[in-house]
Amino acid sequence: MKLTQKVFLALAVICYGFVANAQETKQAYTVYLKLPGNAAKTYQLTDKGNGVLAARENLPLQIVQKTTSQAGRTKIEVKITAQETVYYNLEEVFSIPSFKHADCQFFLPGFWYHKNLRSPKEAPSFATSDSWQVREDRLSTPLTGIFNEKTGDYFTVIRLDEFKNEALTTHNSGEVILSGKTSIGFTGFRNVEGASSLVFGFPFSEAPKTYVRKLTLIPAVKAFEKLAKGETRTLVWEVNSGKAQDYGDFIAKAWTYSYDAYQPKAVQNQYANAEAKKILTNFFAESYVDKYDLKYYSGVELHTDDSKSTGLAEVGFVGRVLLNAYNALEYGEQNNNPSLVKNANAIFDSYLAKGFTSNGLFREVVDFARNKETDVYSIRRQSETVFAVLNYLNYEKQKGRKHPEWETKIKALLANFAKIQKADGSFPRKFDNDFQIKDASGGSTPSATLPLAMAYAYFKDKKYLEQAKRTAIYLEKEIIAKSDYFSSTLDANCEDKEASLYASTAMYYLAMVTKGKEQQHYIDLSSKAAYFCLTWYYTWDVPFAQGQMLGDVGFKTRGWGNVSVENNHVDVFIFEFATVLDWLAQQKKETRFSDFSSVIKSSMLQLMPVKDHMFNIGKVGYYPEVVQHTNWDYGKNGKGFYNNIFAPGWTVASLWQMLSPTRVEDFFKQNKK
Numbered sequence: 155m156k157l158t159q160k161v162f163l164a165l166a167v168i169c170y171g172f173v174a175n176a177q178e179t180k181q182a183y184t185v186y187l188k189l190p191g192n193a194a195k196t197y198q199l200t201d202k203g204n205g206v207l208a209a210r211e212n213l214p215l216q217i218v219q220k221t222t223s224q225a226g227r228t229k230i231e232v233k234i235t236a237q238e239t240v241y242y243n244l245e246e247v248f249s250i251p252s253f254k255h256a257d258c259q260f261f262l263p264g265f266w267y268h269k270n271l272r273s274p275k276e277a278p279s280f281a282t283s284d285s286w287q288v289r290e291d292r293l294s295t296p297l298t299g300i301f302n303e304k305t306g307d308y309f310t311v312i313r314l315d316e317f318k319n320e321a322l323t324t325h326n327s328g329e330v331i332l333s334g335k336t337s338i339g340f341t342g343f344r345n346v347e348g349a350s351s352l353v354f355g356f357p358f359s360e361a362p363k364t365y366v367r368k369l370t371l372i373p374a375v376k377a378f379e380k381l382a383k384g385e386t387r388t389l390v391w392e393v394n395s396g397k398a399q400d401y402g403d404f405i406a407k408a409w410t411y412s413y414d415a416y417q418p419k420a421v422q423n424q425y426a427n428a429e430a431k432k433i434l435t436n437f438f439a440e441s442y443v444d445k446y447d448l449k450y451y452s453g454v455e456l457h458t459d460d461s462k463s464t465g466l467a468e469v470g471f472v473g474r475v476l477l478n479a480y481n482a483l484e485y486g487e488q489n490n491n492p493s494l495v496k497n498a499n500a501i502f503d504s505y506l507a508k509g510f511t512s513n514g515l516f517r518e519v520v521d522f523a524r525n526k527e528t529d530v531y532s533i534r535r536q537s538e539t540v541f542a543v544l545n546y547l548n549y550e551k552q553k554g555r556k557h558p559e560w561e562t563k564i565k566a567l568l569a570n571f572a573k574i575q576k577a578d579g580s581f582p583r584k585f586d587n588d589f590q591i592k593d594a595s596g597g598s599t600p601s602a603t604l605p606l607a608m609a610y611a612y613f614k615d616k617k618y619l620e621q622a623k624r625t626a627i628y629l630e631k632e633i634i635a636k637s638d639y640f641s642s643t644l645d646a647n648c649e650d651k652e653a654s655l656y657a658s659t660a661m662y663y664l665a666m667v668t669k670g671k672e673q674q675h676y677i678d679l680s681s682k683a684a685y686f687c688l689t690w691y692y693t694w695d696v697p698f699a700q701g702q703m704l705g706d707v708g709f710k711t712r713g714w715g716n717v718s719v720e721n722n723h724v725d726v727f728i729f730e731f732a733t734v735l736d737w738l739a740q741q742k743k744e745t746r747f748s749d750f751s752s753v754i755k756s757s758m759l760q761l762m763p764v765k766d767h768m769f770n771i772g773k774v775g776y777y778p779e780v781v782q783h784t785n786w787d788y789g790k791n792g793k794g795f796y797n798n799i800f801a802p803g804w805t806v807a808s809l810w811q812m813l814s815p816t817r818v819e820d821f822f823k824q825n826k827k
Contacts, residue, residue, distance in 0.1 A: 177250055177252055177253075177307060177309075177395065178250075178251060178252065179248060179249060179250050179251075179309075180248075180249040180251065181246060181247070181248055181249075182246070182247040182249065183198075183199040183207050183217075183219075183244070183245070183246050183247075184196060184197070184198060184199065184244070184245040184246075184247075184355075185197050185199060185209075185213070185215075185217065185242060185243070185244050185245070186242065186243040186244075186245070186376065186378070187213070187214075187215075187240055187241065187242055188241040188242075188243075188329060188331065188378045189241070190241065190331060193329070194243070194329050194376070194378070197209040197211075197213060198210075199217065201219075204218075205218050205219045205220050205221075206218055207219055214236065214237050214238040214239075214240050215234055215235060215236045215237055215240050215242065215381065216233075216234070216235045216237065217232065217233070217234050217244070218232070218233045218235075219231070219232045219233075220232075220233075226394060226395045226396060227392055227393065227394045227395075228392065228393045229314075229390065229391075229392050230246070230390070230391045230392070230393065231388065231389070231390050232244065232246075232388070232389045232390075233386055233387070233388050233389075234381065234386065234387045234388075234389070235384070235385070235386045236381040236382060236383055236384065236385050236386075237383065237384075238383045239380065239381070239382050239383050240380075240381050241331055241378040241379065241380050241381075242378060242379060242381060243355065243356070243357060243359055243376055243377065243378050243379070244355045244356055244389070245353065245354075245355035245359065246353070246354055246355055246391075247344060247346065247351050247352070247353050248309075248311065248351060248352040248353070248354070248393060249346050249349055249350075249351040249352075250300070250309060250349060250350055250351065250352075251349045252302075252305075252349075253300060253302050253307070253309075253349055253350040254302075254304075254348060254349065254350070255284060255345040255348055255349060255350045256348075257302055257303055257304045257305075258300050258301060258302050258303065258350045259300075259301045259303055259401050259404075260298070260299065260300055260301070260343050261297075261298070261299035261300075261301065261310075261404070261405065261408060261689075262286075262288065262292075262293050262297070262298055262299075262341070262342065263293050263294040263295045263297055263408075263409075263412065263689045263690070264292075264293055264294035264295075264651075264689060264690045264691075264692070264715070264716035265278070265288065265292050265293050265294075265716065265719065265722070266278065266286070266719070267637070267639075267649045267719075268401065268637075268638070268649075269284075270648075270649060270719055272638075272640045272641070272647070272648050272649050272719075273648040273649065273719045273720060274369060274647075274648070274720075276369035276370065276371060277365065277369055277371070277648065277719055277720050278363070278365055278371070278719065279719070282362070282363065282371065283362045283363075284345045285342070285343065285344040285345050285353075285361075285362065286342045286343065286361070286362070287340050287341065287342030287343075287344070287353050287354075287359060287360060287361050288340060288341070288342055288360050288364075288365075289338055289339075289340050289358035289359075289360055289784065289785060290313060290338050290339050290340060290341060290358065291320075291338050291696040291697075291783065291784040291785075291793075292365075292716075292722055292784045292785075292786070293341070294689060294690055294691055294692045294693060294715070294716055295312065295412040295415075295416065295689075295692075295693045295694060296312060296313040296339070296341060296694065297310055297311065297312040297313075297341065297408065297412055298310065298311055298341045298342055298343055298352055298353075298354065299404065299408050300343055300350045300352065301398065301401055301404040302350075303400075303401070305397075306397045306398055306399065306400075307395065307396075307397055308395065308396055308397070308398055308404050308407075308408075309352060309393060309394070309395050310352075310393070310394045310395075310408055310411065311341060311352045311354050311391050311392070311393050311394075312391065312392050312394070312411075312412065312415055313339055313341065313354070313390070313391055314390040314391065314392055314415070315337055315389075315390065316337070317337040317338075317694060317695060317696070317697050318337055318697055319334070319335040319336050319337045319697050320336050320337065320338060320696075320697040320698050320699040320702070320705070321333045321334040321335060321336045321379075321699055322334075322699045322701065322702075323377065325375075326364060326366050326372060326375060326785065327364055327372045327373040327374060327375045328373065328374075328375065328376075329376050329378065330375060330376070330377050330378070331377075331378050331380070332357060332377055332378065332379050332380070333699075334699070335379065336357050336358070336377070336379065336697070337697050338357060338358050338696075338697065339354065339355055339356035339357055339358055339389070340353075340354065340355055340356070340357075340358045340359045340360065341353070341354040342354070352393070354391055356379075356387075356389050357377040357378070357379045358375075358377050359374075359375065359376040359377065360374055360375050360376075361374040361376075362374055364785070365722065365786060366785060366786055366787070367786065367787060367788070367789060368720055368721060368788060368789075369720065392415070394411060400637070401637045402634070402635075402637040402682055402685070402686065405637060405685055405686055405689060406682070406685035406686075408689070409685050409688050409689050410685075410746065412689075412693055413688075413693055413746055413750065414746075415693075416693040416694050418692075418693050418694065418712040418713070418750065418753050419753065420752045420753050420755075420756035420757070421710050421712065421713065421753070421756045421757040421760060422756070423755075423756040423757075423759055423760075425759050425762060427813040427814075430759055430762065430809070430813055431485060431810065431813055432489075433762055433763075433764055433774060433775045434775045434777065434806050434809065434810060435482065435485060435491070435494065435775065436773065436774045436775035436776075437451065437453070437478075437773075437775045437776055437777075437802060437806045438451060438478060438481070438482040438485075438494055438497070438498075438806075439493065439494065440461075440463075440773055440775075440776075441453060441463055441776075441802075441803075442497045443463050443465075443467075444497075444500065446465075446467070446520075446522045447504065447507075447508045448467050448504050448505060448508055448509060448517070448520060448522075449497070449500045449501045449503075449504040450467035450473075450475045450501060450504075451473075451475055451478050451479070451482075451501070451803060452464050452465075452466070452467075452803075453468070453472070453473050453474065453475070453478070453801055453802050453803020453804065453806070454466045454467075454468045454472055454473045454801045454803055455799055455801065456776070456799065456800055456801070456802065457772070457798060457799060457800075458770060458771055458772060458778070458796050458797075458798055458799070458800050459770075459772050459798070460772040461771065461772035461773040461776045461802070462772075464523060465521060465522035465523025465524070466519070466520070466521050466522070466523070467519070467520045467521075467522070468518065468519045468520075468535075468803065469505070469509070469516050469517070469518055469519075469535060469538070469539040469542075470516075470518065470532075470534060470535030470536070470537070470538030470539050470542075471532070471534060471535050471538065471644050471804065472779075472801035472803060472804045473519070473801070473803040473804065474538065474542070474803045474804045474806075474807035475501065475505075475803065476501065476502070476505060476539050476542035476543060476546070477538070477539075477541070477542035477545070477807045477811075478803060478806060478807050478810075479497075479498040479501040479502055479542075479546070480498070480542055480545050480546040480549065481806075481807065481810045482494045482495075482497065482498040483495055483498035483499065483502075483546070483549070484549055486498060487553075502546060502560075506559060506560055506563065510563060510567075511531075511587045512587065513570065513587050513588065513589070514563070514566040514567050514569075514570055515531050515536060515567065515570060515587060516531075516535070516536055516539045516567070518531055518532065518535045518536070518539075519535075529586060529587065530584050530585070530586055530592050531584065531585055531586065531587065532583060532584050532585075532598065532644055533571075533574075533581040533582065533583060533584075533585075533598050533599070533601060533602050534583075534598045534601040534642065534644060535644070536567065536571075537601040537602045537604065537605050538601065540564060540567060540568065540605035540609070541604050541605045541608065543560060543564055544564065544605060544608045544609060544612055544821075545608075545817075545821065546560075547560055547561065547564070547612065548612060548821055548824060548825065552824060561613075564609070565613070568605075568606070568609055568618065570589070571602060571606070571621065572617075572621065573589055574589050574591070575602075575621060575624065575625075576596075578596075578627075578628050578631075578632070579599070579624035579625050579626070579627045579628035579629075580596030580599045580625070580628040580632070581596065581598065581599045581602050581625070582594045582595070582596070583595040583596070583597060583598045583641060595640075595641045595647070596628060596632060596633075597633075597639075597640040597641025597642050597653055598641060598642050598644075598653075598656075599625050599628055599629060599633075600625065600629055600633070600642070600653070600656035600657045600659070600660035601642065601656050601660075602621075602622075602625055603622050603625045603626065603629070603656075603660035603661075603663060603664065604656075604659065604660060604663050606618045606619070606621045606622035606625065607619070607622045607660075607663040607664055607666065607667050608663070608821065610622065610667055611666075611667055611821070611822050611825035611826070612825050614827065619667060622663075622664060622667075623664070625660065626660070626661065626664055626676065626679070629657055629660060629661075629679070630679055633653070633657055633683075634657060634679055634682050634683055637686060639653035639654040639657060639683070639686055639687075640653055641653065642655075642656055643717070643718055643721075645721070646718045646719075646720040646721055647720075648718055648719040648720045649718065649719045650717065650718035650719070650720075651687060651690035651715050651716065651717060651718065651727065652717075652718075652727060654683050654684075654686040654687035654690070655687045655727070655729075655731050657679075657683040657686075657687075658680045658681075658683035658684040658686075658687055658731065658734055659680075659729070659730050659731060659734055660680075661676040661677070661679040661680035661683065662676075662680050662730070662734045662737060662738075662818070663818070664676040665677050665680065666818065666819070666822040667822065677738070677741045677742070680734065680738060681738055681741075681742050681744075684731075684734065684735065684738055684747070687731065688735075688750065690715045690716050690717075691713060691714065691715045691716075691750070691754065692711040692712050692713065692714050692715070692716070692724065693712060694711070694712060695710045695711050695712050696711040696783050696784065698783075698793070698794050699794070701794075702793055702794020702795065703769075703770055703794050703795050704781065704782075704783065704794045704795065705794055706794075707761075707767075707769060709760055709761065709781075710757060710760065711724060711757075711783055712753055712757055713750075713753040713754040713755075713756065713757030713758060714726065714757060714758065714781065714783075715727060715728070721788075722784055722786040723780050723781055723782050723783065723784075723786065723787075723788075723797075724781045724783050725779060725780065725781060725805070726758045726777065726779075726805050726808050726809055727804075727808055728754060728758060728808050728809070728811070728812045729807075729808050729811040729812065730811055730812075730817075730818055731754075732751045732754050732755050732812050732815070733751075733812075733815045733817075733818060735747040735748060735750065735751035735754075736748050736751050736815070739751070754812075755812060758809060758812065759809070761777065761778050761781070762775075762777065763775060763776055763777065763778070770795070770796065775806070776802040776806075777802050777805040777806055777809060778796050778800060778802070778805065779796070779797075779800040779801050779802060779804070779805050780796050780797040780799075780800055781796060782794065782795055782796060782797065
């Protein structure tokens with residue numbers, strides 16, 4: 155039987171490669187070879203000298219590794235040359251014997267933090283396995299990090315490539331032969347006899363499970379790339395080592411290293427802020443619904459293909475009705491569009507009259523089509539709506555228009571906030587109309603900091619500032635100091651981007667209303683949270699296969715953020731964070747913040763639906779939401795497409811806030827004592 159039939163290679167080269175940061179390391183190699191129609195076979199490789207990696211028996215390919223080390227970094231270059239046509243998968247295990255697995259925390263940017271133990275067992279976490287490897291396009295940077303909490307030492311491995319190609323596969327699990335060339339490999343960590351190890355290779359291989367849908371793990375997948383006779387594939391990784399004070403410091407150093415390695419540049423953007431806003435106003439015009447007691451913009455549970463309005467009104471989270479009403483009012487008056495102004499005022503009037511519960515909470519989600527509404531409320535939606543109304547009230551005040559009834563409603567709602575704020579400064583995630591706690595988690599607390607700081611400035615009442623400062627005490631102690639950012643998004647209960655984004659933004663708002671050392675403390679906390687948030691945003695461009703729409707239209711992922719451990723898609727959730735980054739760049743003298751903010755601001759306008767460039771969206775200005783960039787979906791379409799249901803209400807609001815960079819500072823300047 156020919157060696158090409160010996161498919162599944164369990165490369166176990168053990169060589170004492172080098173000492174980095176005074177840590178002895180070992181490298182082990184496995185190559186898997188597959189003959190179509192047969193199970194793959196495994197070959198263990200050993201170093202035969204001069205970097206030649208070979209098995210005990212002759213193989214139909216030559217593998218040569220070259221390593222170069224300098225200043226704690228080791229570049230690993232592997233060349234695979236086929237001596238006859240082969241289908242291969244190569245794996246390297248980089249072990250650190252002194253790193254006891256139980257002493258370590260782990261990091262895969264935008265996907266894995268600590269041990270992912272806030273995630274359910276149906277998503278990737280230590281609850282399922284203490285060893286994971288995933289395809290690189292799941293990650294905001296193709297990097298894995300291992301941090302030893304006992305010593306402060308860490309190792310990372312990053313993939314260096316041009317990432318030009320992707321290939322389609324017919325199956326999501328098992329052994330799959332790629333339909334063409336891919337640039338996507340895999341990376342992760344493994345428990346090797348009690349020691350932590352970096353594991354990486356090419357093409358992609360996911361184990362012990364592959365994550366294909368929300369809370370859906372299926373059997374592992376291993377991909378095989380065809381290498382024709384005489385063809386060579388060159389692969390490059392870099393292993394970096396260092397020391398950090400804690401996990402948060404490790405994350406900051408890993409992001410800085412990742413950013414420097416990839417140096418992402420702004421995407422060519424054809425829209426100035428004013429033009430982008432003009433396009434987005436079509437959402438305000440076409441989504442307006444006025445046939446119910448609440449008037450609203452229909453921005454939730456729409457179909458991407460026709461984007462027809464639905465009967466669902468949602469004030470915060472994904473609907474953002476009142477924030478969009480403020481945006482439409484401001485734009486309409488600035489640009490002489492009376493229809494936008496009329497509809498926006500009608501929305502505010504309807505919510506003032508009919509938008510509150512018996513105990514003064516906002517009616518968060520009202521489904522007129524199904525004749526039902528939620529009776530469980532969230533600190534996040536309530537906070538986001540107070541935030542919107544305070545922006546509206548301040549705008550109206552600047553125009554000489556007063557709304558005492560609205561002010562009374564907001565004060566009453568903020569009094570409800572005081573009722574449910576806990577002694578440690580946190581807010582429960584969910585509660586009912588009688589303020590009975592339904593979810594005590596404090597992960598959504600920073601969403602309340604923003605309106606409390608604004609209320610202090612607007613109403614000139616110190617009790618709101620004291621409440622905001624109490625949230626900061628909780629955030630510093632339980633969230634930022636522990637680098638434990640969780641449960642901010644309402645459709646998942648896990649590690650997520652929005653928790654760190656809100657934490658950083660919350661400290662920005664507090665810095666707007668404080669001075670001196672106290673202000674500096676909030677600046678420092680905002681910076682710490684910002685590094686964590688930045689790790690969710692892509693520093694590289696994921697490749698797509700021909701036929702995957704996002705690739706066909708030239709979509710670049712750099713600057714877009716992954717969502718959460720549970721929801722593996724990218725989106726345009728940014729709101730004030732780009733402004734926060736620009737501000738932090740000045741405060742901390744860190745140009746990477748503002749440079750990457752420029753990447754974000756340019757990249758997030760790429761999929762703007764306009765005539766003849768609709769990006770598979772039914773209406774102009776209805777910006778897409780669930781952008782599926784990896785092998786994961788909500789149940790429809792998969793990589794390179796959107797889910798068929800989307801919520802443009804929040805995407806329009808998020809981009810609008812990004813396109814209004816002076817809005818926050820203007821608010822606090824206009825309400826300065």
